[in-house]
Amino acid sequence: MNRFLIILLTIGLLSACKSKEKGNGNADAPLTFEDFQAFFKEAPLPYKLTPETLQANIPDSLSLDKKVIQQFLTDTLTKGDFPKATPLKYYPLQQLQGADMRYFLVKVKGGNTANAYLCFTDKKGKYLNQMLVGKVGGTGAETVSFSLDRKYVVKISTEKKLNASRTALKEDFYTTNADGSTALIMTNSNEPAISGQLFNPIDTLPRKHKLSGDYMAGDMNLVAIRDGVEPKTFQFFITFYKANGSCRGELSGIGHYTSANRGEYKDKESSCGIAFQFSGSRVSIQEIGGCGAFRSVKCFFEGAFVKKKAEKKK
Structure with a gap:
């Protein structure tokens, strides 16, 4: 029995030495x-x-x-x-x-x-x-x-x-x-924009869905909707700039359609949520969760935006 124990201990020591070498x-x-x-x-x-x-x-x-x-x-x-x-x-x-x-x-x-x-x-x-x-x-x-x-x-x-x-x-x-390649699908930034210019990071993404497009409320307030990867999803970018910059916010993400003319977004890492209501050539948005991390303290993601006519390709 003692001989058997000695053999086991020897095997264990050899294994430990091999592991130590690596x-x-x-x-x-x-x-x-x-x-x-x-x-x-x-x-x-x-x-x-x-x-x-x-x-x-x-x-x-x-x-x-x-x-x-x-x-x-x-x-x-x-x-x-x-x-x-x-x-x-x-x-x-x-x-x-x-x-x-x-x-x-x-x-x-x-x-x-x-x-x-x-x-x-x-x-x-x-x-x-x-x-x-x-x-x-x-x-x-x-x-x-x-x-x-x-x-x-x-x-x-x-x-x-x-x-x-x-x-x-x-x-x-x-x-x-699967082949290791990557593709940039969206950029979200709150870096200062050039005065008078509006930056839309999802501008070049597909807009084949009937609700996709740019919805405006003035020159510096935008709700951009683009096609999602899946049929019932959409990508969006919201930015607003009011009261000479004291009221501003930006948010982007992937929402899903809950009906033919409604959509919803819920952030996985916070309580932030946005409801989208589409009607004709308009979209109304309403904040349904705390989105304070993406806007000024006294501002909210809300209001009505009118769809901008897409420019015809030359």
């Missing part, structure tokens, strides 16, 4: 894709990477060897993002499962800057593509964070400090495809 990315020890996966803790969708999470310190003992990143992902992960000769550390953050792909989130730290890269592989581990989805520190005034929802839409949020009391926010939404 460590956290020692490229001299042979690694499989399963080994590489094990470095990344799996997280459920929806997932959000905040600047605070990216900025948090991670022990160097958990870092990955650069050769491991090159073996399973790409050798151009940080190309052009850091000054040459900057020592870099690579940290595995999360693994996210998609319908056709796996998403690996890698943190790269160089100097006082930390970037996050979302890397795509197929289910067998073949590298497909990557996106820079996070950034904190450095000499610039920009902070970048991201989220991935259950429909595998990547939202990259860029905050830019304009002055001591004001920050501009830009949100870019991308779809991800």
Whole structure:
């Protein structure tokens, strides 16, 4: 019996030594894709990477060897993002499962800057593509964070400090495809527009649905409706500018039609909601939830807007 226990202990010690050899990315020890996966803790969708999470310190003992990143992902992960000769550390953050792909989130730290890269592989581990989805520190005034929802839409949020009391926010939404390609589907921004000009980030999207189009109330108040990816959905962008700028707001998202002439939007991350009522060539909107994060304190998303005639293509 004692001899049997000794054999078991010997096997356990040998296994531990083998695991220790691989460590956290020692490229001299042979690694499989399963080994590489094990470095990344799996997280459920929806997932959000905040600047605070990216900025948090991670022990160097958990870092990955650069050769491991090159073996399973790409050798151009940080190309052009850091000054040459900057020592870099690579940290595995999360693994996210998609319908056709796996998403690996890698943190790269160089100097006082930390970037996050979302890397795509197929289910067998073949590298497909990557996106820079996070950034904190450095000499610039920009902070970048991201989220991935259950429909595998990547939202990259860029905050830019304009002055001591004001920050501009830009949100870019991308779809991800099974081959690793991405496509920008919408941009939402509250950056100051050029005086007298109205920026519509969804202007070029399809408007084949009978209710799609631009609904105006004056020169600087717009409800833009565009076709959704699914038949009963629509994409929208709302902006208003009143009282010489003291009353303003912007909101964009994906709503769904509840009937032939009604639509509704509910934000998944807040209580904000908008009701749309279509009638002839008009649309009326009403705030049905707290949308204070997207407008001035004393203003609301409400009012009637008249559909603008689409310009005929030459």
